[in-house]
Amino acid sequence: MAQRVLKSIIESSSIWLLYLLYFSFRFAHFLLEVPTIRMIEYAACNRELDLAPHVSSYTRGGPNDGRCNIPSVQTQISTITGWKLSFDALAGLVSIAYFGHVAEKRGHRIVLALCCFGYLCSLVWLTLTCYFYRILPVGITLVSSVFLLIGGGQLVFAAMTVALVADVVEPSSRTKYLLLLAAMPHSGKLIAPPIATGLMKQNLFLPSFVSGIIIISCVALAQLVKNAGKQQHLTEGEPVGVEEPLLGDSPSHNNYHGTQTLIPPATPSNQAEDETDANSGRTISTPEAENSVVYRFMSSTTHLIELAGSYVTSETTPLFCYAAFFLKSNAMASEAFGAQYLAERFGWDLQNTTIIRFALSLGAVIATVAVGPFASFLLKRRGASAASINIYIVRVSLLVLTVFFLVAWRAESSKLFIISMLGAGLCEGLEPALQTLLSVSTRSEEMSKPFGVAYTFSLLGDMTGGPLMSALVSIGRGTATPSAGFCFLGSSFIFAIIEVLAFCVPRGEAQGSSRPSPRGPRRLGQNASERD
Numbered sequence: 001m002a003q004r005v006l007k008s009i010i011e012s013s014s015i016w017l018l019y020l021l022y023f024s025f026r027f028a029h030f031l032l033e034v035p036t037i038r039m040i041e042y043a044a045c046n047r048e049l050d051l052a053p054h055v056s057s058y059t060r061g062g063p064n065d066g067r068c069n070i071p072s073v074q075t076q077i078s079t080i081t082g083w084k085l086s087f088d089a090l091a092g093l094v095s096i097a098y099f100g101h102v103a104e105k106r107g108h109r110i111v112l113a114l115c116c117f118g119y120l121c122s123l124v125w126l127t128l129t130c131y132f133y134r135i136l137p138v139g140i141t142l143v144s145s146v147f148l149l150i151g152g153g154q155l156v157f158a159a160m161t162v163a164l165v166a167d168v169v170e171p172s173s174r175t176k177y178l179l180l181l182a183a184m185p186h187s188g189k190l191i192a193p194p195i196a197t198g199l200m201k202q203n204l205f206l207p208s209f210v211s212g213i214i215i216i217s218c219v220a221l222a223q224l225v226k227n228a229g230k231q232q233h234l235t236e237g238e239p240v241g242v243e244e245p246l247l248g249d250s251p252s253h254n255n256y257h258g259t260q261t262l263i264p265p266a267t268p269s270n271q272a273e274d275e276t277d278a279n280s281g282r283t284i285s286t287p288e289a290e291n292s293v294v295y296r297f298m299s300s301t302t303h304l305i306e307l308a309g310s311y312v313t314s315e316t317t318p319l320f321c322y323a324a325f326f327l328k329s330n331a332m333a334s335e336a337f338g339a340q341y342l343a344e345r346f347g348w349d350l351q352n353t354t355i356i357r358f359a360l361s362l363g364a365v366i367a368t369v370a371v372g373p374f375a376s377f378l379l380k381r382r383g384a385s386a387a388s389i390n391i392y393i394v395r396v397s398l399l400v401l402t403v404f405f406l407v408a409w410r411a412e413s414s415k416l417f418i419i420s421m422l423g424a425g426l427c428e429g430l431e432p433a434l435q436t437l438l439s440v441s442t443r444s445e446e447m448s449k450p451f452g453v454a455y456t457f458s459l460l461g462d463m464t465g466g467p468l469m470s471a472l473v474s475i476g477r478g479t480a481t482p483s484a485g486f487c488f489l490g491s492s493f494i495f496a497i498i499e500v501l502a503f504c505v506p507r508g509e510a511q512g513s514s515r516p517s518p519r520g521p522r523r524l525g526q527n528a529s530e531r532d
Helices: 002-030 033-049 055-059 071-106 108-131 138-149 153-168 171-202 206-222 230-235 268-280 293-311 316-346 355-381 386-410 414-425 430-440 448-473 486-502 520-531
Strands: none
Touching: 002 108, 002 153, 002 171, 002 206, 033 071, 033 108, 033 138, 033 171, 033 206, 033 316, 033 355, 071 108, 071 138, 071 153, 071 316, 071 448, 108 138, 108 153, 108 206, 153 171, 171 206, 171 355, 316 355, 316 386, 316 414, 316 430, 316 448, 316 486, 355 386, 355 414, 386 414, 386 430, 386 486, 430 448, 448 486
16 A cells, blocks of 8 residues: 555656646747747848847847838748748657657657757857847858757657656556646746746847746756666566557647657667567677667658558548648648737737737637537537547637638738637647547557658648748738738638548548458457447
8 A cells, every 4th residue: 555655656746747847848938939030030120220239129129110010121030930940840850760769778868858958059049140140140040940950859858758758657547647748838838928028028038048047947857857768668677569659559749830749669670689688688789880870860760751651541531630730730830920920010019929829829728628628528428429529620620710810811900810819729629639530540559650640741741831831921011011911811721621621531431440450350349348
């Protein structure tokens, strides 16, 4: 009894430490969303207008926004913002497979620390580039994405945290704890905007300083995290299966412009070598080429491509989910330009446009905490299956997103534009609904592989969405006219396309996988007994 209580206390403290670590890292990122655009505008505007820096520039956030609302400055801001989104996603895409292997070999703690270090370097580069705008061109702020290759940035950090939570808790309790973990980013996004506004009123670069302090504290917190990796399991006499994913049978995901967090499993060759070492106690010589970073990265990438080729099948439901993840990431990229559009179109001070992020986050919290669970409860009481509930949520969410982004494009007042962003946030149920729809159309033994493919499509959407929306938001911008907001029209059009595709998913196929399982007869018997 005492041992059970002690184990429960240790497990609980480990989980809350991971929650605190994840919340802190994500909060540090959200604290910089609007200040980053403001710093880029400050540097571009000062450089364009050749304004001499003075005290009020630093305390009030740079030159007056009215003097910065010229086409050359605003186009430069939107271009840099769009490409930064793309390069940040690219850094996560090319590094997550490698750091997944590093986590399995050397534990998650070192990867968490590397994520924090790379993110801190990226933040320092961005801040210094904008501060010394007279010496450095504004365009080289994009180099900050290169530093995210150290650790993989927030995408890898989120994946490691999810894996650690899944490793700490019992399999029967994973869903509850992972859902609570998924609520952390929305909580951070909800409280970060007003804090960022207050800090920017004191000093434009103060949010960067505060965010840097939080990231440094995350490095210290990461050292308290209990390591979990392949080597630890082997030494404890618990060999890891060749195809067992880091997240076990409960893959979880984190929304960042529609992205999921899932680490591909280790390659069978590397797994076999480790198991041989552990079982025989002998040292096996490995060629130097196979130990190199390049080799491990190429093998991980090849493995992910093979998964994509194997699991993009002729089935309608998985194909729809993969297409939806890609298109949704493209459409959601327009949210990054909401603050700039509000300032340019309606004359708001850019440092006060954090209300856009607040509206999006408030809508997301309402959707994930109240609207989604309540709608699911009502549909279950009416006898709807899990697949039917999720395809219904997908269709309704897409319809609402189509309407609200169209409203954002046609909004004639700032209040209506903010309301449209709140409405867009209310559709955060789309992401988990797509995830569940994909899971019910897949055999349980293969659960991690389709999610890995979906994760890849979502990241590719992040890469293409930034430049696409950057080009669209620049349409209509002239000497005397602001942006016409065509990025929001583009998002509405993309969501309408996904809505049409959603009605192409047959109801029968959405009820479950049409691919027979090797243990199909036994499972059918089990299902029949459950129905009885």
